[in-house]
Amino acid sequence: MGYSDKEVLEKIGKGQDDEVLKYLYARVFPTVKQYIHSNSGDIEEAKDIFQDAILIFYRHVKTKRFDDTHPIAGFIYSVSRNLWINYYTRVKAKKTELTHEQEELEHDDNVLSELITQEREQQVLQVFAELGTRCKDLLINTVFHKLSMKEICDKMGFTTENSAKTQHYKCKQRLIDLVGNNKTFKNLLQ
Amino acid sequence: MTPEANDITLIEQYLNQELPEPGKTMVEQRIQQDPEFAQMVQQHRFIEELIIDRGLLELKQKIKAGKYGDQSNNGLKLYSISAILIIISALGTYYFLGSKDQTTSIVHLSTKVHQEPIPVQEVHTTSKSQNEVAHKLTSTLAIVKPIQRSPIQAPQETKTEALEKAPNELEKAMPSEQKTTQNQTITLPKEEPKVVVSRNKENIKEEQATVVSTEKPQESDTDELEYLFNPSQGQVWLFPISEGQNAQVIVLGKTGEVIYKTQITNGLPNSWNGLSNTGSELGMGSYPFIITFDTGKIMQGFVTIQR
Numbered sequence: 452m453g454y455s456d457k458e459v460l461e462k463i464g465k466g467q468d469d470e471v472l473k474y475l476y477a478r479v480f481p482t483v484k485q486y487i488h489s490n491s492g493d494i495e496e497a498k499d500i501f502q503d504a505i506l507i508f509y510r511h512v513k514t515k516r517f518d519d520t521h522p523i524a525g526f527i528y529s530v531s532r533n534l535w536i537n538y539y540t541r542v543k544a545k546k547t548e549l550t551h552e553q554e555e556l557e558h559d560d561n562v563l564s565e566l567i568t569q570e571r572e573q574q575v576l577q578v579f580a581e582l583g584t585r586c587k588d589l590l591i592n593t594v595f596h597k598l599s600m601k602e603i604c605d606k607m608g609f610t611t612e613n614s615a616k617t618q619h620y621k622c623k624q625r626l627i628d629l630v631g632n633n634k635t636f637k638n639l640l641q
Numbered sequence: 642m643t644p645e646a647n648d649i650t651l652i653e654q655y656l657n658q659e660l661p662e663p664g665k666t667m668v669e670q671r672i673q674q675d676p677e678f679a680q681m682v683q684q685h686r687f688i689e690e691l692i693i694d695r696g697l698l699e700l701k702q703k704i705k706a707g708k709y710g711d712q713s714n715n716g717l718k719l720y721s722i723s724a725i726l727i728i729i730s731a732l733g734t735y736y737f738l739g740s741k742d743q744t745t746s747i748v749h750l751s752t753k754v755h756q757e758p759i760p761v762q763e764v765h766t767t768s769k770s771q772n773e774v775a776h777k778l779t780s781t782l783a784i785v786k787p788i789q790r791s792p793i794q795a796p797q798e799t800k801t802e803a804l805e806k807a808p809n810e811l812e813k814a815m816p817s818e819q820k821t822t823q824n825q826t827i828t829l830p831k832e833e834p835k836v837v838v839s840r841n842k843e844n845i846k847e848e849q850a851t852v853v854s855t856e857k858p859q860e861s862d863t864d865e866l867e868y869l870f871n872p873s874q875g876q877v878w879l880f881p882i883s884e885g886q887n888a889q890v891i892v893l894g895k896t897g898e899v900i901y902k903t904q905i906t907n908g909l910p911n912s913w914n915g916l917s918n919t920g921s922e923l924g925m926g927s928y929p930f931i932i933t934f935d936t937g938k939i940m941q942g943f944v945t946i947q948r
Contacts, residue, residue: 468700468703469703469707472703472704472707472709473709475709476709480709502701502704502705505700505704506697506700506701509697509700510693510697513693513696513697514690514693515657515658567694567697567698571694572694572698575691575694575695575698576695576698578691579695587695590692590695591692591695591696591699594689594692594693594696595692595693595695595696595697595699596696616646617646620646620649623649623685623688626688626691626692627684627685627688630684630687630688630691636687639687
């Protein structure tokens, strides 16, 4: 199995995440694992780092910031490397000396800001819990998976595209209200 | 549609960079002039990011539940274990029918191997290289492969787990490059030194009637069992020997000398603490090991000690 970068991006667009993940784990994970292994990391750490790198890659794609002239494997590898160096210098460096290679590498702190912090994760989960499962699923389908209204009708059982669309606006408005009532989010919105 | 719904559609298209000119410039102008509209854009941008994050968290759950990292591991494990099984059956056959009649041994080998989930092509290479090795071996010797680090972490789980997977699933899980590399090396089997003969006399005696070969350079990445433990942290190496089995475990040093040897009766002792038979702590490194079961089955590979 093997996909071109173009096919991978198309599959992400179509929501075929399972195939994409399988492919990326087969194609890119061994290299990342090897890198982390040879830089004093273990397999569990490699898995965590790779998972974060995948999420950052997805976020770039979903927010249309992914530059598709760059190879996907290279992007994920370099994000993983940056994440590892960051993690290493923050957590592990106290225990062991940095290898020469790691000292030479430039730090890219931007990559950290792409991570969903634990705090944000909690807030996001909380606000969507208040919003309710149906609205959450609908919005993830429209905004994250970018499904067409027709696909959403089939998937979520709306009778007409118009009713799906109306529901989509209602859910968005409810989310805006919830965010407006939430202190932490309110400050961020100002 | 209500005017408000129209605005939202406009904002969504604008945020998704799907709005063609002149609409884009118009929206930008409106943001400048109409603070209420600007706030709406801001709110929508904010919640779209929020929704994307929520989607990412769902993806994260999916990754966790899917255990994708493990899957690719299992694929490699299965590959390496199948490769070892081929060698074991080859050796078993060679041992029993041995030097008497090589043709029979190869026929036997093929039939045995067919039961394993391995492409037929590999069977031929095995037979061929076994043939070569058979010629090279005049007597029974322990052959120890030069230490090679596999780029992939070693299989640490049990065989049966990996064997449950079907071979075509394994194919899928294997990165395609790896396959090509293997194919390339098949055509150049003589490039690397194949065997290192241990000259330790004691060793030869102990290994009487045991031929351990690690021919097949194309399998060098996958044909070894590998274990890793850190005795400094109180870890031990649990032998891949189940209860009720009898076997002999031998760990060799860098020059092929026996540094640790133990007889396992009924599955006990079941682990090794990294001390040599003379009681000294072994340093960091990979040590070849050979486990000879009293059924004639042989397992071998490397055990890596970390400190």
